[in-house]
Amino acid sequence: MQLLDPSNRADPYPVYERIRESGPLLLPEAHLAVFSRFRDCDDVLRHPDSASDGTKSTMVQRRMAEGEVVRPLGTPGFLFLDPPDHTRLRRLVSKAFVPKVVKALEPDITAMVDDMLDRVADAGRLDVISDLAYPLPVAVICRLLGVPLEDEPKFSRASAVLAQALDPFITVTGEMPDNVDERLQAGDWLRGYLRELIDLRRSAPRDDLISGLIAAEEAGDQLTEDEIVATCNLLLIAGHETTVNLIANAMLAMLRQPGQWTALANDPSRVAAVVEETMRHDPPVQLAMRIAGEDLTIGSTRLAKGDTMMMLLAAAHRDPEAFDRPDVFDPDRDGIRHLGFGKGPHFCLGAPLARLEASVALRAVTARFPGATIGGEPVYKPNLTLRGMESLPVTL
Incomplete structure (x- = not known):
């Protein structure tokens, strides 16, 4: 399937268009x-019988019946669970992400961005990933969780390998990916690292999310150590x-549209529209999966309980039936x-x-360097989903 071909990563949208046109x-x-x-994608995401627990799929049930261990790393993050476990775990974690708490982080985030841009100003060049887009979210999520930033080099590779596990290789091909052993090793290492960190926070709690989850567990909130590890693992990867x-x-x-760069430099209030249009035009998460928890119908497609539903979100965002000029990046479009x-x-x-x-990052970089231009072609990772x-x- 062309979806899985890494050569399409730089521009997957023609492939998405052909798939979309076929229904x-x-x-x-x-x-x-x-x-x-x-x-259709909107209907799947909203449907009350759309499940997120992959073990409910017919194909996974067959593999389990054949004796395969489908969750070799143990308890998954709550993103891959359904109520009541999803509801309980999400409620405990959500306190760290409410708007008031997030807003309080803005001064620190602004200072981090300014520092990163100071470092590249004299050089006259910037690598968007290594100099800004990667170190900023990593620093923020480490601070929230309570993960020492100096340990970042240790878990960055594990995180990169585990992000590939979100690609639907087994779902589409029915076969194991070539690097399955590498993923298992990365997952074991990262979970072991988090267990050691949890032990440290038990003896010396801090004002961070890991300490908060431990306190919830010890207060009898039915949070096991495996669930703490799985939750931190999810947030560490998904969070950056x-x-x-x-x-x-x-x-x-x-x-690629210098007028848009200049427009944001001149009017920082445009930034919210730029972010939302980016989420539509070139989303960070290109696809999502759900399982039919019961027999259901999406549009004219009937699905049996246990069927897997893959939503190509990036294709849906360029659906001409839903958007005018869908391939154009336009923060000024009505109702993004x-x-x-x-x-x-x-x-x-x-x-x-x-x-x-x-x-914060986009406002700062455009204001600081209003004349910036692309210095070369982007290089893409092999990941499909992320x-x-x-x-x-x-x-x-």
């Missing part, structure tokens, strides 16, 4: 339906990989909407934080 793609032997139109892509994709879109943060009970917990980090760049050189 829902049905693969009965894999019990899989691929949706790429906005209305996606925001890196958001910041970088927005900068690339504006640099997208599915990039999800819908319903799984709406992205970190959306306020991602929006804040991106807004599609993003490895590097993007910019001349300041």
Whole structure:
């Protein structure tokens, strides 16, 4: 399937267009339906019988019946759970991401961004990823969780390998990816690292999320150590990989239309529209998966309980039935909407934080370097689901 071909990462949108024009793609032997139109994807995300627990899928149930261990790393993050466990875990974590708490981070985020831009100003060039888009979200999520920033080099590789595990390779091909052992090793290492950190926070609590989750567990809130580890693991990966892509994709879109870069430099109030249009035009999360918890119908497609539903969100965001001039990056379009943060009970917990980090970074870099231009072609990682760049050189 062309979706999985890494050579399409730089511009997957022609492939998405061909899939979308053909309507829902049905693969009965894999019990899989691929949706790429906005209305269908929106319906799946909102449907009360859409499940997030992958073990409810017919194909996974078959693998389990054959004796396969489908969760070799143990308890998954709450993103991959359904109520009541999802509700309980999300409620405990959500306190760290309410708007008031996130807003209080703005002065620190602003200072971090200013410091990063100071470091590249004299050089006259910037790599968007390594100099800004990556270190900022990593520093913020480490601070929130209570992960020492000096340990970042240790977990950055593990995080990158585990992000690839979100790609639907097994779902589409029915086969294991080549680097499955590497992913297991990375997952074991990261969970072991988090267990050691939890032990440290038990003996010396701090004002951070790990300490808060331990306190909830010890207060009898039914939070096990495995759940704490899984939650921190999820937030550490999801909490920075996606925001890196958001910041970088927005900068690339504006640099490719220099008028947009200049417009934001001259009017910082445009930044919210720039962020939302980036979420639509080139979303950090390109696809999402759900399982039919019961027999259900999406549009004209009937699905049996246990069928897997893949939503190509990036394709849906360029659906001409939903958007005028869908391929054009236009922060001035009326009523920008997208599915990039999800819908319903799984709406992205970190959306306020991602929006804040991106807004601060984009306002600052355009104001500081209003004449910036692209210094070379972007290089993309092989990831499909969390599609993003490895590097993007910019001349300041």
